[in-house]
Amino acid sequence: MAHDRPETLKEAPLGRESAYPEAYDAGLLYAIERAANRGPLGIEEGALPFAGEDEWHAFEVSWLNARGKPIVAVARFRLPADSPRLIESKSWKLYLNGFNQTRFASPDEVQAVMTRDLGAAAGAPVCVALLGVDDEALMPRRLPGECIDERDIEIDDYTPSAEHLVAGDEIVEETLHSHLLKSNCPVTGQPDWGSVMIRYRGPRLDRDGLLRYLIGYRQHQDFHEHCVEHIFMDLMARAKPERLLVLARYVRRGGLDISPWRATPGERPPSPLRLARQ
Secondary structure, three states: OOOOOOHHHOOOOOOOOOOOOOOOOHHHOOEEEOHHHHHHHOOOOOOOOOEEEEEEEEEEEEEEOOOOOEEEEEEEEEEEOOOOEEEOHHHHHHHHHOOOOOEOOOHHHHHHHHHHHHHHHHOOOOEEEEEOOOOHHHOOOOOOOEEOOOOOOOOOOOOOOHHHOOEEEEEEEEEEEEEEEEEEOOOOOOEEEEEEEEEEEEEEEOHHHHHHHHHHHHHOEOOHHHHHHHHHHHHHHHHOOOEEEEEEEEOOEOOEEEEEEEEOOOOOOOOOOOOOOO
């Protein structure tokens, strides 16, 4: 199936054949304005209705020390949701690949270079951490709360419809999650698999309807970050919770995984939190 390339991705490396660089090059990073995808959700630039971050893990990070010996690490990047730009994933991978045959004096220098380059691309400070491959922070955990995946429901709609989101009169505080989230890359059509956690205080959500809604993303084409924002905005509009956190943990692809979260002010995700599929 052919996919039209969005205007914001006309020059992006995503979906194109690319030569992998052999030397460090900050110019490989391709940034995308967030505003273009937020407009259709009713989100005005400069007035975000949520707080949040896009947390990335890169598992194919390596460089040479001053004597030419390879060093390997896992990198964790935290990109603020209020940055004006996100960074396209393939360009990020190409950028990281450029470190492989480049010498650096120390891990601190690598961290400083990445912090500078990614912050410049995103238009906001980006937090960079380099972790050892055996770091306990990388060990998998389970999502908290109740899994709704075993509900016996019939599905015949695979596009997201907020009409499925129904809330009752009872006010509750609970955490629900599903591992059935799937969306598709808007350029290549490749599947993006993930798990989603919803923590809220407000009118009780109908679980069947919530599961139908989440499964509705199965043929939806959008980036991970925008899917999470879409879910957040629909839940706020339909259920009107006092507090809400929507967090997605997407499966690793090409050595990168991404875990965006969006929340009402004051809400924070459980951390560290990595799943077996990541």
